[in-house]
Amino acid sequence: MDIIKYKYIFLTFSGVLVLASIVSIAVFGLKQGIDLAGGTLWQIKIVEKEIDNQELKGILQTKVGATDPIVTRETSSNSFLIRVKEISEQDHQKYLDVLKQELGQIEELRFESIGSSIGNELRRRAIWAFILVLTGISAYVAFAFRKVSYPVKSWKYGIITLVTLFHDAVIPVGLYAFLGWFRGAEVDTNFIVALLVIIGFSVHDTIVVFDRIREKLKLASAAKSDFNTLVNQGVNETIARSVNTSLTLIFVLVALYFFGPTALSYFILMILTGTIVGTYSSIFVASPLLTLWRR
Incomplete structure (x- = not known):
């Protein structure tokens, strides 16, 4: 050639x-x-209810009050990776309580916050x-x-x-x-x-x-x-x-x-x-x- x-x-x-x-x-x-700009990485598993990315994103925005959340669903599971702006531990617990009220039992798999x-x-x-x-x-x-x-x-x-x-x-x-x-x-x-x-x-x-x-x-x-x-x-x-x-x-x-x-x-x-x-x-x-x- x-x-x-x-x-x-x-x-x-x-x-x-x-x-x-x-x-x-x-x-x-x-x-x-989040690694470079700062923010919170939150992974949860919804046990009792089947929902998709957009439904969870809507709940985070309207019920929880999260600003511009990014939601990714894990392959072949009801586990979701949520990226939001940095939140405090107090807000973390409040958000978790709201999600449990809306979606039932939730397993929290990961929660990490990185400062700017x-x-x-x-x-x-x-x-x-x-x-x-x-x-x-x-x-x-x-x-x-x-x-x-x-x-x-x-x-x-x-x-x-x-x-x-x-x-x-x-x-x-x-x-x-x-x-x-x-x-x-x-x-x-x-x-x-x-x-x-x-x-x-x-x-x-x-x-x-x-x-x-x-x-x-x-x-x-x-x-x-x-x-x-x-x-x-x-x-x-x-x-x-x-x-x-x-x-x-x-x-x-x-x-x-x-x-x-x-x-x-x-x-x-x-x-x-x-x-x-x-x-x-x-x-x-x-x-x-x-x-x-x-x-």
């Missing part, structure tokens, strides 16, 4: 996805969850974590490819890796912004973990492809071999490995998405999207960028 020959098609497709994701983030924004100051600290640490991860990845790639300086400087491998990481991260984030607007998906610690997992998977896949290209450059005479041909050969030799590795993870994630806990559905969907996009970028984005920057 001559990937380099059709590189402009692949790069244009990626550019459209990235642009659409940026527009999604700019238009819809990212809805901060804790949310700000988590957000600050997450930002620093991303900065350190990206800096470390760029430095490592540049160091690993220091002996292959022709025809592309080693530091360019590091920059291209960062570009592909941005590509692989911004597309799932754009999808998450869209889901946040239409389905209420929130940015929380699971979102941050998913983003770090995507970055780790993406850089691993990209380095595998770059490493094969490096081996090709070592074996070939730089003066006599065509760089584009070597890159194309290196990519083709790693396609099967990259796709097979990704498919094993994708099958697991698909199973978890359909049969796993509802509370983790957005977390799983984000990693699934990042895995697919990361596999695509390591094959069809990173190497074509390498040949373009060589000029």
